[in-house]
Each structure stands twice: as C-alpha cells, then as structure tokens.
Amino acid sequence: STVGRQCRFIKEVGKGRFGSVWKATWFGDPIAVKIFSTIEENSWMREAEIYQTTLLRHDGILGFIAADIGGTGTSTNMILVMEYHEYGSLFDFLQERRLDAALMLRLMHTFVAGLCHLHTEIIGSQGKPPIAHRDLKTKNILVKGNLTCCIADLGHCARYLSERNEIDLGYQTGLVGTKRYMPPEVVTQTVVQTTFEALKAADMYNVALILWEIARCGVCCGESYTYQYPYQQELPVDPSVQHVYHVICVLGIRPTIPGRWQYDPTFKALARIMTECWSADWQCRQSALRVKKTLAFLTENCLSGK
Ligand SMILES: Nc1cccc(Nc2ncnc3c2C(=O)CC=N3)c1
Numbered sequence: 001s002t003v004g005r006q007c008r009f010i011k012e013v014g015k016g017r018f019g020s021v022w023k024a025t026w027f028g029d030p031i032a033v034k035i036f037s038t039i040e041e042n043s044w045m046r047e048a049e050i051y052q053t054t055l056l057r058h059d060g061i062l063g064f065i066a067a068d069i070g071g072t073g074t075s076t077n078m079i080l081v082m083e084y085h086e087y088g089s090l091f092d093f094l095q096e097r098r099l100d101a102a103l104m105l106r107l108m109h110t111f112v113a114g115l116c117h118l119h120t121e122i123i124g125s126q127g128k129p130p131i132a133h134r135d136l137k138t139k140n141i142l143v144k145g146n147l148t149c150c151i152a153d154l155g156h157c158a159r160y161l162s163e164r165n166e167i168d169l170g171y172q173t174g175l176v177g178t179k180r181y182m183p184p185e186v187v188t189q190t191v192v193q194t195t196f197e198a199l200k201a202a203d204m205y206n207v208a209l210i211l212w213e214i215a216r217c218g219v220c221c222g223e224s225y226t227y228q229y230p231y232q233q234e235l236p237v238d239p240s241v242q243h244v245y246h247v248i249c250v251l252g253i254r255p256t257i258p259g260r261w262q263y264d265p266t267f268k269a270l271a272r273i274m275t276e277c278w279s280a281d282w283q284c285r286q287s288a289l290r291v292k293k294t295l296a297f298l299t300e301n302c303l304s305g306k
Contacts, residue, residue: 060114132199208277
C-alpha cells in the first residue's frame with residue numbers, strides 16, 4: 001500500500017482490544033497507525049466507516065487521516081492512520097497528575113464537547129447522523145498537545161439513520177463496551193437499546209464516571225486524590241458482568257463523592273452532574289449538550305476567579 005510504504009515506524013504506543021497502535025512518521029510528520037490483524041477486519045471496517053462519516057471532523061474527535069489495506073500475499077494488513085498525540089490517553093495523563101481547576105474543567109469541557117458533536121444530528125446533504133460511542137472510558141480519550149481532549153476508538157459506535165428511522169449497530173449487537181463502565185440497563189439488558197435516546201443516555205453514564213475520575217485528580221480545598229478506576233474498591237480487574245450487576249444494580253453502589261466537594265461551588269456543580277448522569281434510570285440523565293453548557297459556565301466562572 002502506498003501509505004504503508006511511506007511510513008517509518010518508531011514505537012508501539014498502545015494495544016487495543018482490536019489492533020495495536022504505533023507512533024510513526026509520514027514524510028517526517030508524526031502519525032498514529034493502528035494495525036488490525038486479518039481476523040479484526042470488521043473492527044477496521046467499522047472504525048474506518050465511522051471516521052469517514054461526513055462532517056465528523058471536530059476538535060473533540062480524534063482526527064482521521066487515512067484507511068488503507070495492503071496485502072503481502074499471505075497476510076492482509078488493514079491500517080488506520082490518525083493524527084498523533086504525544087500525551088497518549090486521558091487515563092495515562094491522570095496517573096501522576098494533580099489538576100488545577102482550570103485544567104480539570106478544560107479536559108472535561110473539551111471531552112464533552114466532542115461527545116456532543118458525536119450525539120448531534122446535522123441535517124442536510126453534508127449533514128451527519130447522530131452517533132453513540134458505546135465504549136467511552138479514559139483509555140479511549142486522548143490528550144492533545146494543547147491540553148484538550150479528543151475521543152478515539154469509534155469501532156463500537158451506533159448511528160441513527162433518521163430517514164429510515166433505523167439504528168445502525170454495526171457489527172456489534174448485544175453486550176458492547178467495557179464491563180466496568182457498563183450502565184445498569186446494559187448490564188441487565190433490560191432496555192433493549194431500541195431507542196437511540198437510550199444509547200445516548202448510556203454514553204452519559206460513562207461521562208459521569210469519567211468526570212468523577214478527572215475530578216478526583218482536581219485540587220479541591222487544597223487537596224486532591226490519587227487516580228482511581230471507577231469501582232476500584234468494589235470490582236476486581238476484568239470483572240464479570242454478573243459482578244458488575246451485583247455492585248451497581250443489586251447494591252446500587254456508585255463512586256464516592258468526597259465530602260469536601262460540597263464546599264467548593266465548582267466541585268459541587270460537578271458532583272450534581274455526576275449524580276444525575278449515573279442515575280439507574282437512563283431517562284433522568286442529562287444530555288451531552290446540557291453538560292457541555294454547565295461545563296462552559298463553570299469554566300467561565302473559574303477563569304474569572306469566582
Ligand atoms: N481509534 C484510534 C485509531 C488509531 C490510533 C489510535 N490511538 C492513538 N491515536 C493518536 N495518538 C495516540 C494514540 C494512542 O493510542 C496512544 C498515543 N497517541 C486510536
């Protein structure tokens with residue numbers, strides 16, 4: 001493949017469920033190359049298809065450069081070429097870092113703005129369908145050089161095709177996503193994800209967990225916490241669906257909101273977003289647009305030093 005031949009591979013930077021990601025250069029410019037094995041063709045196809053959705057270009061979405069397929073006779077290499085981000089995932093970024101309020105809100109606001117773009121339908125010939133991510137987590141969000149976030153790993157997305165009133169689930173039906181992050185209605189498979197509203201609301205449960213992960217690293221009243229996975233105290237590494245069901249549906253456990261967050265207006269407002277968005281009732285959760293507006297307001301207030 002022409003793209004493949006012009007790439008100089010530098011180092012492996014990530015290993016996803018599907019494919020491995022390499023830092024490479026293309027005529028000197030840094031690029032990220034995700035390489036899929038032959039059996040992962042569906043994932044490559046889906047991710048390439050979604051990234052090439054018209055009008056999907058947005059600062060909060062990982063920038064797509066090219067999709068390519070090349071064969072050496074015996075094996076077929078499918079690759080995705082994306083813009084490269086040195087900081088890596090938001091998960092990596094949060095490991096050893098205390099965030100001041102401005103940086104904390106910047107990361108939150110730009111992540112939610114990206115999701116809002118995904119969720120929003122743009123009507124018209126050059127429009128875009130609403131898209132639900134279905135596997136949001138800090139490992140699927142990248143931190144750009146200007147300390148803003150962009151959403152990656154669109155291989156599990158669902159699209160709503162309004163002219164046919166049809167949901168395109170891609171190749172992924174049934175249980176999709178990372179078990180630790182699955183909302184109650186997905187774990188119990190109660191709400192057959194028929195309505196697209198339910199799919200967007202499932203993303204908002206993940207937003208609540210991700211905002212909690214980021215906020216814990218934020219300095220509140222002079223203190224911050226070390227990074228924790230959601231349900232780190234309650235769930236083992238690679239939990240079973242049954243275990244997740246017991247913790248979040250039977251015991252009704254949710255991440256702990258530190259008491260001190262009630263004494264800081266910014267953290268108090270963030271706590272309210274988290275609590276409403278991890279509600280067991282998906283219809284109570286706030287929309288991405290609602291959360292984006294609140295984060296924009298908090299950012300403005302914080303910058304003006306209120
Ligand atoms: N969805 C998708 C498709 C192709 C590459 C990727 N990953 C990345 N893209 C850009 N910069 C990165 C990464 C990493 O994984 C880690 C570090 N920097 C995701």
